[in-house]
Amino acid sequence: MLNIALPKGRLGSDVYKLFAAIGCECPSILEDNRKLIFTNEDAGVRYFWVKPVDVATYVEHGAADIGVVGKDVLMENEPDIYELLDLQRGCCRVVTAAPAGYIEDQSLPLRVATKYPHIAAKFYAGQNRIIELIRLGGSMELAPLAGLSDVIVDIVETGSTLKENNLQVTQVIATSSARLIANKSSYKFKGEKIDRLVGKMKEILK
Amino acid sequence: MFAQQDKLRIEERVTLALQRIYEQYGYRKYRMGKFEEYDLYQENKSFLKSDSIITFTDPSGRLMALKPDVTLSIVKNAKPGLRERLYYIENVYRLSREHHEYREIKQAGLEFIGGDDIHAEAEVLSLAARSLNVISEKYVLDICHVGFLASLLEELHISEEQKEKLLCCVRHKSPHELAQAANDAAISAAAQKSLQQLIALNGNFAKSLDTARTIALNEGMMSALDQMEALYTALSDLGLATGLRIDFSIQGDLDYYNGLLFRGYAQDIPGAVLSGGRYDNLLHRLDKPQGAIGFAIYLDELGRGMRQPVAFDVDLLLLYDNNVDPAQLLSTVSELTKDGQSVYAETFVPQGLRYRQMLRLDKGGLSEVSKC
Numbered sequence: 001m002l003n004i005a006l007p008k009g010r011l012g013s014d015v016y017k018l019f020a021a022i023g024c025e026c027p028s029i030l031e032d033n034r035k036l037i038f039t040n041e042d043a044g045v046r047y048f049w050v051k052p053v054d055v056a057t058y059v060e061h062g063a064a065d066i067g068v069v070g071k072d073v074l075m076e077n078e079p080d081i082y083e084l085l086d087l088q089r090g091c092c093r094v095v096t097a098a099p100a101g102y103i104e105d106q107s108l109p110l111r112v113a114t115k116y117p118h119i120a121a122k123f124y125a126g127q128n129r130i131i132e133l134i135r136l137g138g139s140m141e142l143a144p145l146a147g148l149s150d151v152i153v154d155i156v157e158t159g160s161t162l163k164e165n166n167l168q169v170t171q172v173i174a175t176s177s178a179r180l181i182a183n184k185s186s187y188k189f190k191g192e193k194i195d196r197l198v199g200k201m202k203e204i205l206k
Numbered sequence: 207m208f209a210q211q212d213k214l215r216i217e218e219r220v221t222l223a224l225q226r227i228y229e230q231y232g233y234r235k236y237r238m239g240k241f242e243e244y245d246l247y248q249e250n251k252s253f254l255k256s257d258s259i260i261t262f263t264d265p266s267g268r269l270m271a272l273k274p275d276v277t278l279s280i281v282k283n284a285k286p287g288l289r290e291r292l293y294y295i296e297n298v299y300r301l302s303r304e305h306h307e308y309r310e311i312k313q314a315g316l317e318f319i320g321g322d323d324i325h326a327e328a329e330v331l332s333l334a335a336r337s338l339n340v341i342s343e344k345y346v347l348d349i350c351h352v353g354f355l356a357s358l359l360e361e362l363h364i365s366e367e368q369k370e371k372l373l374c375c376v377r378h379k380s381p382h383e384l385a386q387a388a389n390d391a392a393i394s395a396a397a398q399k400s401l402q403q404l405i406a407l408n409g410n411f412a413k414s415l416d417t418a419r420t421i422a423l424n425e426g427m428m429s430a431l432d433q434m435e436a437l438y439t440a441l442s443d444l445g446l447a448t449g450l451r452i453d454f455s456i457q458g459d460l461d462y463y464n465g466l467l468f469r470g471y472a473q474d475i476p477g478a479v480l481s482g483g484r485y486d487n488l489l490h491r492l493d494k495p496q497g498a499i500g501f502a503i504y505l506d507e508l509g510r511g512m513r514q515p516v517a518f519d520v521d522l523l524l525l526y527d528n529n530v531d532p533a534q535l536l537s538t539v540s541e542l543t544k545d546g547q548s549v550y551a552e553t554f555v556p557q558g559l560r561y562r563q564m565l566r567l568d569k570g571g572l573s574e575v576s577k578c
Contacts, residue, residue, distance in 0.1 A: 061510070062476025080477065082455075086382035179380075184478065187379075188346040188451075188471045191408045 002045050002193055005059060005067035007052035011090040011178055015068045016047070018087065022200040044193075056081065056181065065186035066194060071176035072155050076116045082187055084198050085180040088205055091157070094119060094173040098151040099144050100166050113143035114153035123153070123173050141165040216341075217312060217505045221295055223340040224314050224503065228293040231333060233316055236292040238279050244269040246278055253278065253462045253488060258301035260308055272299040277485075277500065280317050286494050289320030309506075317500035319489075324433065327466055327484070328440040330499045334470060334480055335446040337503055341479060342472035348453035349437070349468040351430035352483075354418070355454050358400065361423055364391045372401065379405045379455050404454045411438055414452035433466070462488040466499065472508075479507045521547040523561035525575065527568040528553060538567055 004019065006012040016029060026040040026047055039046040050058055055069040056079040068087065072094050094116065104110065113134040114120045124131045134149050141161060143149040155176060156162060156169060180201070182194055225235075244261050247254060253275070260272040273279065276294050284290060293316040302309045316333060318326050331349070338345035355376065359369050368391040375384035381402055388398040400421040407414040415435055422428045434452065441447040456467050462485050470480030482501020489498055522542055526535050535551060542549045542565075550559065564575040 060476070062474075081378070083378040083380040083383065183476055185471045185473075185476050187408075188348070189344065189473050195408065 001039075001041075002066065002190060002197075003048065003064045004045060005048045005050050005055045005064035007055050007068060007070075007178075008049045009052065011052070011070075012049065012068070014089055015087060015178060018089075018201060018204060019045070019047075021204055022197065024197065053077075059181050059183050062183045062185060064183070065190055066180060066182045066197075068178050069181055070155075071174070071179055072116065072119070074179060074181070075174060075176070076118050078118070079181075080184065082182045082184060083179050084182055084194070085201060085205075087178040087180055087201070090176075090178040092155045092176050093169075094153070094176055095156050095169045096123075096151050096153050096171045096173065097141075097144075097156070097162055097167045098170050100168050102144075102150070102170075104150070110151060111149040112151055112153055113140055113149035115140065116153050119173060120153040141167055216508050220340055220503075220508060221312075221314060221505065224337055225293075225295065227333065227336055227340070228316055231291070231329065233291040233293040236276070236280055236294045236317075238273065238276065238294070238296060240297075241270045241272050242279055242282075244271040246282060247271055247274060250278055250462075250488070250491070252459050255300065258308075260299050274298055274300050276313065276315060277317060277488075277502070280319065281489055281492055281494065281498065284319045284489070284494055284496075284498075287320070287496055289496070290318075291321075292317050292319065312505040313502050314505055315500060315502035317498055319498045320496040321499045322486075322497040324436060327433075327499055328437055330482070330501065331437055331466075331468065332441055332444060332446055334468060334482060334501050335441060335449060337501075338449065338470045338472060338480060339446075341503075341508060342474070344473035345449045346451055346471045347449050347468060347480070348451050348456055348471070349434060349466060350452060350454045350456045351434055351465060352458055352460060352463055352467055353465065354422075354427050354430045355404070355457075356460060357424060357427045357430075358397070358404075358421070362391070362393050362397055364393065373457060376401065376405050377455050377457055381405060407452055407454065409451065411447065411450050411452060418452065418454075430465075437466075458483055458485075460487070461491070468501070470501075470503075475507055476510060477504070477507050479504055517560070518562045519560045520550040521562045522549045523555065523559065523564045524549055524551040525555065525564065525566045526551055526553060527566075529569055530567055535567065538572060 006016060024043050024045045026038045026045060029038040029047055036049050037046065048058065048064055052070065053073055055067040056073055056077055058064040059067040059081055060079040070090055074083065109130045109132045111132045111134060112120050113136050115136055117133050117135055121133060136143060140152045140154040143152055144167065145165060151170065159169065162168060180198065187194055247259050259274050262270055264270050275298055276296050280292055295314045297310050298313050299308060299310055318330050321330065335347050338347060359372065371387040375387050384401055384405065388401065403417055403421060407417060415431060418431055422431060438447055438450055441450060456469050458467050463483050464486050465484035467483035469478045472479050480501055480503050484497065484499040486497035489496060524539065539549050539551055550561065566573050566575050
């Protein structure tokens with residue numbers, strides 16, 4: 001049995017279709033209900049729906065053998081896992097953004113609002129820029145507008161939310177997309193099965 | 207029926223078995239105190255798994271630390287040039303990465319100080335395999351040689367930063383990230399192919415070795431593979447090689463490690479349970495001329511994977527009457543425990559106690575009350 005953690009939401013449903021296409025379908029998953037675990041004994045797979053940021057935790061602790069998670073989450077949490085495949089889905093950029101026309105005062109610590117404190121700290125440390133981190137859970141765009149921060153570090157897909165709030169991308173830190181990850185120990189004991197699955201998925205993604 | 211032996215927690219059972227194995231091979235138990243001078247750790251920070259150390263000042267003003275590691279202390283106290291076989295079972299103190307809190311972790315380990323030859327390597331590796339076998343019949347012992355990947359990267363003539371990026375991709379067995387990093391560093395297509403082949407190695411030892419031989423660029427890399435093959439052959443003869451695999455995603459700091467590196471995994475335990483290697487460079491840093499090889503076993507990992515559900519606190523609850531003669535009670539309890547059952551004697555039913563069976567003892571003798 002292979003336990004697979006999928007991120008709840010649009011990306012998860014999209015990625016499930018990939019799994020279904022390579023013979024790991026589990027029709028009950030498409031039923032509209034609140035169940036979180038779906039098993040298909042014949043295909044030897046069990047799916048968990050988990051919060052996107054929790055996927056790596058499930059995999060690192062071995063509750064799931066493999067999972068699908070955004071590169072942004074991997075960069076933030078640096079879990080001890082294998083990252084086996086780029087699924088080319090859920091593409092976005094991790095960026096710094098500021099109000100249009102913002103001019104940085106280099107003499108003061110930069111106030112950075114983000115839900116990616118690790119990525120932000122590492123990025124600015126690499127530039128020797130002293131910052132003050134402000135952790136937020138969501139609606140990052142509001143922070144500079146309300147005077148809470150100078151800039152934000154966040155993920156951007158199309159940039160339309162930024163634009164609507166009169167913010168603009170100032171620097172691109174990294175690009176992100178959904179990645180297939182595996183627990184290290186699971187990969188030792190179920191490696192053939194996982195490699196087969198990854199191989200089939202690669203074919204589809206070509 | 208529960209025998210007392212079964213009730214030992216897996217860490218305890220494994221600890222006892224490991225101790226027996228190590229002593230059979232002539233390893234002597236090393237004991238140490240809870241703390242060391244902080245300087246020892248400060249000077250060798252990157253040898254430690256976590257760089258957060260609990261420190262305090264002793265009465266004479268020296269900065270002390272609760273030991274985050276045992277190997278450093280063993281090496282510090284090793285007599286220059288001497289060969290010594292040591293093992294330890296100690297608590298170490300580290301910061302847990304996830305929870306940002308200090309944890310006391312039980313660790314077992316073995317060090318062959320002065321074990322410079324391939325014989326020592328074969329012995330230590332075989333003991334690593336035996337240790338894993340104690341934890342689970344299904345185990346994997348990954349090995350690699352740090353020199354192999356280091357030589358490969360050396361030939362590329364790229365910056366340290368680019369090297370670190372490539373190593374990170376290898377560590378995560380991440381082909382797409384590797385392709386990106388290889389392009390950024392503008393390394394040759396052939397070199398990129400070699401690296402991609404290396405991270406894809408998984409499973410059969412002999413096959414992996416053949417692949418690695420096609421990648422080897424120089425004498426040093428070839429001799430690294432010869433060494434791994436010799437160890438594989440030595441362990442095969444003992445029937446210990448079934449779990450042995452080649453995996454170049456294992457990495458160690460070159461300031462400390464040279465030569466062989468290995469990691470052990472057991473089925474149903476999510477993280478590596480064993481980690482070891484040859485660390486001659488650490489000894490040289492601490493002014494000892496000899497080399498050393500050893501490994502540590504993370505006993506705390508065992509509890510994470512192999513949780514056995516607990517159905518009962520005791521096998522028997524013995525309710526006795528106050529009129530019962532104490533000698534009669536004692537002899538009854540002693541009789542009941544003879545076949546390995548646990549017995550809880552009380553005059554009333556304790557709240558929350560889970561028992562398999564309840565017995566009553568009064569002047570008339572023993573009678574059965576209920577069975578769960």
